[in-house]
Amino acid sequence: WADGRQVSVGHDHQNNIRNAPSLENVCFFKKLFWDGRANSLEDQASMPVEAHNEMHQDVKSLPKKLRKIKGYAPFFKAAFGTTDITNERIASSLATFQRSLSSRRTDFDRFLANNKQALTDQQVLGLHLFRTKARCMNCHNGPFFTDNDFHNDGLTYYGRKYEDLGLYNVTKKPEDVGKFKTPGLRNVMRTAPWFHNGLFADIDGVMNMYNMGMPDQRVKPEQMNDPLLPKNDKLLRGIRLSNAEKDAVIAFLHSLSSAPVLIRVEELPK
Template identity: 40%
Template sequence: MSGFRLLPRIVLTLAILAVGGSVVGRAQQAGGEGVPAVGALRALYAGGPATWPRPRLGEGARFTEFGPLPRLPEASPREQALAEIGRRMFDDPALSRSGQIACASCHSPELGLADGLRTAFGHDRQRGRRNAQSLYAAAWMTPLFWDGRAATLEEQALHPLLDGKEMAGSARLIEPRINRDKGYRAAFRELNGHRRVTLQDAAAAIAAFERTLRPPRSRWSRVMERGVSVLTDQELAGLHLFRTRAGCAACHNGPLLSDGQFHNLGISFYGRSREDLGRYEVTRDPADVGRFRTPSLLGVSRSAPYMHNGLFPTLENVVALYNGGGGRDRARRMGEAPAPIPDPLVSKLGLTRDEQAALAAFLRTL
């Protein structure tokens, strides 16, 4: 008799599993329409990232599964001492020609280790053509800069010190200033055993300090620890879209939410007054015209405006760009650089307004 009582429950359970399974099956198809109902969505994301719906990828995508930031090697006592010197140098305007600009001028802790400007101002109020990137993930990122021209943090640190539009310094100008500072001289003498401090010493110290920088604690870091229960329904829908139909994870993946590669989003202004050829200026490879490095999205809500040229003031603007299939570079040949090649990973998405809002809400958790 008890078996007959259990039969309706078994049938009902099997029916629920069948319906749920069909929802899961549809949701796991990256190109599927819409977002599953909240209950089904939370079931899909109940486990770790490796169990989540497969990401929507495309030609040339290099995907690494989401995860927490890997632990960096423990700094040696010497590296810690060098980083302390770099901490002071990062804020020291004496490293600029004018004595008024420091690294922190464009990478302020109060502004997401960026500067909040479309493009940065430097020596004599000259305006650069690129947005100052956040340094939250600098310790893990290679290569560095939007165009990837620096292979190490030491090399990266020298560029703004010497660039005529940024700090406009030189070894001949800056080294005497550093060596007149008793604190710097004593600290470097204790580390290196020599009296004279060079610009390379300064770059090494700044790089050591930059390796101590970390992304802020966020909802996303808690997701990596506790799962998606920390996300609202809208944010979870945004995560699902990010992995699937919106295709964001094709480029923004792995612990840094960056593939470390270079992509053309159609906003190089090729053939126009604001032209920036990106990676091509470093490699001279025609395939690199208009390509820029994928930035890390960790702490992205704190470092507006966005893109290599600071074109978009809000995350909603960025989502709208991708939803429309990117920008439109001119195809006609201009000068020595060939026309940019459209990136196969960028295409129109057809997201609704609610879906775009959900995607932006998810980005704010990072």
């Protein structure tokens, strides 16, 4: 449930500015989008539809457009009791579908269920490092391996071509500059490239960045007193894993993968 691109391509072949995160388990997130600008799947539903660089659809005219397709009427009646098509019902339908997108059981889950053979020795070491020396668990915790919070990982590009202020664009709080939502890690090895800007397609590159503590903002003289100057999250610091330890963490991340769900392709209403 991700497109595998660095950033998605939308209307008229326009590139988006951020990587499309997977939709698996999306119903368990408290905030949606990398910058948390939507509070629910219903709130989120219309935003990609009307965005100029995504679907570029006039949301106000969408119900009328769908009413012209007679095949939608029985589906709306079955779902809502009448054939009336409204933006609220469209959003509800999209949200309900997305709530069905849950990841399946993984080797890690089997290990937790007392199957001691579910993980290899290397993966068990990776799990230990994930929880301790590698410090991954500070942000990636809980059943979906996310704290449902926002952090600055040093990839703001402040004052440069690819600047993205993240959560600040929503809250307008200086302390939120460069913060992005912590993604869940279930099936993470199937959702490259990684980070909000899709910067890394290679997991070794991701590990190396965390190993060095992520990049610090270079402060120019004219930025010394800038209230919006990004500050990396205090949880970030070089973890100094050996190559064998990095490989073990990566092996553990593979244990969070589940078998793909096969979904029948439905014929569109006519």
